Amino acid sequence: MHFQLKSLVLWPRNEKLAPLVVPFAQGKLNVITGASKTGKSAVIPIIDYCLGSERCAVPVTTIRDACSWFGVVVTTREGEKLLARREPGTQQSTGDMLLLEDKTVEIPHSVPEKNTNVDAVKRMLDKLAGLSNLGFDPNAPASGFKGRPSFRDLLAFTFQPQNIVANPDVLFFKADTMEHKEKLRTIFPYVLGAITPDVLARQWEMEQLLRELRRKERELEAQKTASARWRAELQNWVSEARDLGLLSSEQAAPERRETYLASLEEIITKTSADAQVSDISLDAAATESSELDKEEAVVSLQLAEVKGRLDNMVQLRSAVDDYNGALKKQRDRLQLSRWLRDLSEKSEASCPLCGGSFEHADGELDALCDALANVEATARQLEPVPAAFDKELVQVRQQVRRFTDSLKGVRARKQAVEERSKRIRDERWRRAAVDRFLGRMEQALKVLKAPEGDPAFFAEVAELRSRLAALRAASSDSAARERRDAALQRVSATMARLLPGLDAEFPNEPAELNIDDLTIRVTRPNRRDFLWEIGSGANWLSYHVAVMLGLHELFLSQKGSPVPSFLVLDQPSQVYFPRKLAKAVKEGDDPPLADEDVAAVRKVFATLATATKSMTGLQILVLDHASKEVWGDIDVHLVDEWRDGKALVPREWLAS
Missing domain, CATH: 3.40.50.300 (P-loop containing nucleotide triphosphate hydrolases)
Incomplete structure (x- = not known):
């Protein structure tokens, strides 16, 4: 050095x-x-x-x-x-x-x-x-x-x-x-020169990779343990599916592990609606509840769409305001250069700040004035948000309020129906239990079908091990x-x-x-x-x-x-x-x-x-x-x- x-x-x-x-x-x-x-x-x-x-x-x-x-x-x-x-x-x-x-x-x-x-x-x-x-x-x-x-x-x-x-x-x-x-x-x-900045960087990267590898290896080991436990409980999974109405009695009696897995793979393609008992549909309260579910889904979708449009319009308005504000700040800061150039054009004028001559500053002042002119031109070219935009924004906000009120009304009617019918309440609980079971079952099948754990996760662990080995080889003691x-x-x-x-x-x-x-x-x-x-x-x-x-x-x-x-x-x-x-x-x-x-x-x-x-x-x-x-x-x-x-x-x- x-x-x-x-x-x-x-x-x-x-x-x-x-x-x-x-x-x-x-x-x-x-x-x-x-x-x-x-x-x-x-x-x-x-x-x-x-x-x-x-x-x-x-x-x-x-x-x-x-x-x-x-x-x-x-x-x-x-x-x-x-x-x-x-x-x-x-x-x-x-x-x-x-x-x-x-x-x-x-x-x-x-x-x-x-x-x-x-x-x-x-x-x-x-x-x-x-x-x-x-x-x-x-x-x-x-x-x-x-x-x-x-x-x-x-x-x-x-x-x-x-x-x-x-x-x-x-x-x-x-x-x-x-x-x-x-x-x-x-x-x-x-x-x-035995240890260089590059070697230090590799050592830090190795330490970070090692920590991540240890964490993922623990998670992989936990997956393997869970896989062994779940394989031992395959019959329990099938029995629970039968109790929830997702499997018939004939499907719930296999004896081989492969047949168990095939039965469970069919289950995850179903929904809680497939597990409903048939006589529930004859109940007028159940019919009304089902219709309200459909109406709630439609209104929720409409509300999400309108709300997304509102968010985009608000962001656009904010971006335009921020850009206008930035241009105004630049214009205000550069405005001083025009006043200084006017002073410099006067004979025997001196800088009001330091008292020095403007003799060597003409080029810099011209550059600042040119920058000011560019900023002013940009500001003139920027079109303000049209009035139609504000009108549209008001209409979108009205739609958000209308759909929100509709959604609240549908949910209030659903709550009233459920309060009138104990059978509907029981059915809704059962459907929630089915949905939870299906979610757990879908994740469990990934592990059950891969004795070594999730294949994608296993690939991540292998990649970490490979990178760590390459860094160790490049940074050998x-x-x-x-x-x-x-x-x-x-x-x-x-x-x-x-x-x-x-x-x-x-x-x-x-x-x-x-x-x-x-x-x-x-x-x-x-x-x-x-x-x-x-x-x-x-x-x-x-x-x-x-x-x-x-x-x-x-x-x-x-x-x-x-x-x-x-x-x-x-x-x-x-x-x-x-x-x-x-x-x-x-x-x-x-x-x-x-x-x-x-x-x-x-x-x-x-x-x-x-x-x-x-x-x-x-x-x-x-x-x-x-x-x-x-x-x-x-x-x-x-x-x-x-x-x-x-x-x-x-x-x-x-x-x-």
């Missing part, structure tokens, strides 16, 4: 003073050198704060007392972005931020005013990095260790602060806390492990190439990155040692530098890697400062270095400079005591030297 530092920006509390801009070179080894307590170790916390950290780790007193806002300008594939964040005062942090985006961003001279917040900036950075919106475990909480990767997680590969750069126990930025350590373990296969191992082998190969040029005790012994323990393991004759088992700060520093460069070489070779292409190291030469000498020197002076230590520090700078040349697109920033005398002829871009009273915060800021 092309994401490099262009400049660091500080705004003073005294608004009369200009902001401080510390520029960096792209794709090179940048160095800020200086004495102790000049602000070098504040650079990483400032950049981290502007990139959305949860709390402000910028040192208190001098820097935070003098600055009102911190900012960083970065270059991306979308152009430059200024990310500025307000100094939080007595709070741990603040969400107030300024975001400016352009091909070339102009740094504001005055103290910024917020135009966004830290959450919006984080979302923008996640999108810029092309990170997946899916978590690593579909069943885990979204905010847990298995949640979606974020841009903030990737900064573990960009910062090596003073307490990390030569630490035997901690290899990555903020991996000294359990929360960040667990998240880093989770995202490592993702940044190595073995393939992900192979990609992960290949990436780690490439990092190990880069470390093997770089370590002989550093001050390592075992430069020719194979070293590998262990992503489970987030450390380095060195293979020596007859043993394998972790980083914390190897002594000497020089060793720890060498392995830190080698593994970080190895990872960035891998990231730069990947297509679409989300990791930013910069690396910041703070005080890598500290391991060569003897404590007793560092205490003996006067505060603010540089600790002395022996000749062999100078040579060792020089190796570090030479390795970093070579890396920026061989790894196209990598930017490195080193903050260190070491001066030009150590790395003078190495290809280094000297950003600034903070000595002799010069520091990150200018003196006049402190004086004011």
